[in-house]
Amino acid sequence: MKRLIKYILVLPVLVATFSCEDYLERFPLDSPSSETFFANETELEMAVSGVYNRLWFHPEGISWILSFDFASDDGWDRNGSALQALGRGEQNADNGYTNSFWSHFYRAINRVNFITSNGAHLLDEMDPAKFNRLVGEARFLRAYFYSYLTELYGDIPLVTSTLTLGESQTPRTPKSEVVDYIISELDAIENHIPSSPSSKDRISKGAVLALKSRVALWNERWEVAANAAKQLMDSGDYQIDADYMSMFTFDGDNSPEVILRIQYLRGVQTHNLPRNFWSRLALGHSNKKPPQDMVDTYDCIDGLPIDQSPLFNPQSPFENRDPRLGYTLVVPGSRLVNWIFETHRDSTMTWDFSQDPPVRVENIEAAHAFASFTGYLYRKHVDDTDYPTDVGASEQNLTIMRLGEVLLNYAEAKIELNQIDESVYDAINAVRGRESVQMPVIEMGKTQEEMRNIIRKERRHELGMEGFRYFDIRRWRIAEEVMPGPVRGRVNRYGAGGWLSEPPIIDPIGTPSYDHIDNASEMVVVENRAFNPNRDYLWPIPRIELETNTALTQNPGY
Structure with missing residues (x-):
């Protein structure tokens, strides 16, 4: 456990860069240099660990892998951020969130290219199986990062070796060729990587x-x-x-x-998901939130959507629901750490279970300007044991x-x-x-x-x-259908019941419509979004990249 990252504290910066000429050709005596690196097995292990640590990337204060969903119909970022602009379809070639992925992933890819361009001689100097595994892990991560780059930007420069300054003007490679490369890389390394199902860290x-x-x-x-x-x-x-x-x-x-x-490992790298996801009572900031639309997509335990199931009660909307709703989200009336989470503005008091017996305490979630918004939180990816000392620095x-x-x-x-x-x-x-979970079986015979x-x-x-x-x-290709329009929260007016009078209409893939509901106007609207199908299925190439690499072209509409 945590053994993979033991080298990262001593990883030299040189493996993150393109090759360059050393000043006066003098090599450092107390650490590796780009001219002498990969002198032995240990240095190769260090370099591969340096590729793994590029998985530590937290744009807008959250792991990059999870951050995408806050620009989808499943999430909303309450910060006035570049991520929020992406959700609204307002991104441009200077958007800090989208630009950060290009630079971060290509730095990671450069680390792998340094390994594959300079480490081949070690195959004859160490155990071949270990060499092939280490290099295979690095090549996997290069393929992994390329898979995201080409999904986000489309055609991208495919660079598989270190480049000199004279080679830096690199055009975009068609996406289909990048995908061919990714799959071929995975085929090439498959037999060099052991099964090791018990090892989750590499x-x-x-x-x-x-x-x-x-x-x-x-x-x-x-x-x-x-x-x-x-x-x-x-x-x-x-x-x-x-x-x-x-x-x-x-x-x-x-x-x-x-x-x-x-x-993650305290003292090396931690994350602050509890701070982003949890309520104010639990010492969180509840920055990142699910909308009402996501809540309503979950079926009832009979396998029927909420607009068809006889088990659904609009006045008790979280009863008889797919258990994954409660495992993924914090819904009103459920427990979060030591408190009952409730966001209706009339709920001025709540239960505190940190005391025995539980006591009633002031509910700051009900009226706090930055607590309510949609009325829901995310539960997935956080552990109550991080409360209270590690809310802002979890090593989960x-x-x-x-x-x-x-x-x-x-x-x-x-x-x-x-x-x-x-x-x-x-x-x-x-x-x-x-x-x-135990949701009903899908019976055979469907079209x-x-x-x-x-x-x-x-x-x-x-x-x-x-x-x-x-x-x-x-x-x-349904983003143009599910993204435009309001991002809704729960009914949350003072004196109102707190719930919709009837369920929304749920389409065959789970998207709700509220047009027919008489009190839908009482739902909180936190943002209005737009999506341009002629532009927004791809991200813009960063402006700085177009200026420094004139062989690049911009995506349509930017």
Whole structure:
């Protein structure tokens, strides 16, 4: 545990840069230089650890992987930030959030290129299996970062070796070729990476197959996606975790379902997810919030949407709901750390369970200017044990790959191939049927269109706040439908009941409509968004990159 990052404190800066001439060709005597680095196995380990630490990236105060969802229909960032501008469709070539990904990922890629360009001689000087594993891990991470770059920006420069200044004017490579490269890299390293399912802190063969299934799915390479997912499923290395919530707490390090986590360690790198997600009573700032639209997409326990289920009561809207709603979000009336979370403005007092017996205390969530907003919080990825000392500096590891996603990748790829056999239903039902969820079985006999709707809705419920929704609505080309319009919170007027008078109408993929509800005007509106389908499916190339690399061209509309 945490062993991977032991070298990072001594990692030399040189592996993060392009190669350059050393001043007077004099090499430092007390540390490696770019001219002598990779003199031995230890230095290679240091360099690979330096690539792993590029996973520590926290734009707008939150892990980059989760941050995307706050520019989707599943989230909202209350800060007046560059991320909020992205959600509103107001980004441009100077947007600090979108620009930071380009620079951060290419720095990470440069670290890998330094390794592959300068470390080959060590193959004859150390155990070949260990060499191939270390270099394979670095190549995996390069493929991982490229997968995000090409999804966000489209065609991008594909750079696979260190560049001289004279080679720096590099044009964009078509996205299809970048995807070809990513998949070929994963194929090349697969047999050099051991299975090691118990090791969550570094790349395993399971991670290689999971990434291949994801990248292929995102790019409609259905057979590749299905085959990679099936290979991982058939390996038996991972099993569905009976406890959904535990995968996103400290216990996730031991989950049989988790494939890969980003490692944190106090004194080296921590994160502040509890501060961003938790309420004021729990010492959080509740910056990042889910909207009412996300709450209403979850079905009832009979498997029916809330506008069809007889189990749904608009005056008790969180009863009889898919348990993943409560595992993913903090809803009014539920417990958060030591308090009952309630956001209706008339709820001036709440219960404090830190005392025995519990006592009534002032509820600052009800009226605080920065507490209410949508009326909901995120629960996933935070652990109560971080309260109170580590709310702003948690070392809880972050799950970024797990079997549940791979099963849904497999099912979606097979559905798109129209190869809807028993294995597709089994994959979906394995996710829905875990012990802590137990949603009804999807029965066989559905059409391709019905199954397409089922899998899209299932991904939203199962993978909520794991960084997938932003990419799903873009690749399905539905962002132009689900993004424009108001970002809503709960009914929250003084003296009002606090709930909608009737359920919204839920479409086949879980998107709610409130147009028919007589008290919908009482819902909080925190923002109005827009989405331009002729522009917003791609991010702008940063202006500074266009000015320094004149071989680049800008994406349409920017």
